[in-house]
Amino acid sequence: MIKHLVIIGVVALAAAGLQAQDAKAIYEKECAKCHGSDGKGDTKMGKKLGAKDYTDPKVQEKMKDEEAFKAIKEGLKEGDKTLMKPTEGLTDDQIKALVKYMRTFKK
Template structure:
């Protein structure tokens, strides 16, 4: 019986470590690819963020208006203004699951 509990404990620990590694990967990806405009805190108050009028993702109203599907599409395909000027390039070389995790990470900025 002790062996079963030891194996369960090992499995739970392994899952927790994998979860933390995945979370760290997404945070690192955000910092590398998104923070220069959106800011490490999601407020969009960087020099480039202000220039592009990035939204403040700490604002509950902004979060409520943001749809996950739209955020996913913007990350995957990029974003252009009404004149066709590129506001955000598509994020290349990442999986759909990573993009979904980025959207969830952005959701965590809500205060």
């Protein structure tokens, strides 16, 4: 019984590690062009669209996981202007991992 619990624990930790790596790769591919690899939003496109600085604790505090999830899944508009296109092809679990990864930028 204990052996099975240890195996389950090891598999869960490995899966969590893979999710974190996956989230970082997705962020670099889908988000960094606007939000920057460091999460500061200090890119040409990020400045143009008003990307938030995810290293700012106030931004992180104001940002709710559900809102971030929805923005990633459905995109973000301001009136008729598209600020962020939906990120297609991601599972809900990948989006949740991506939101969790974004939280690591907080200073």
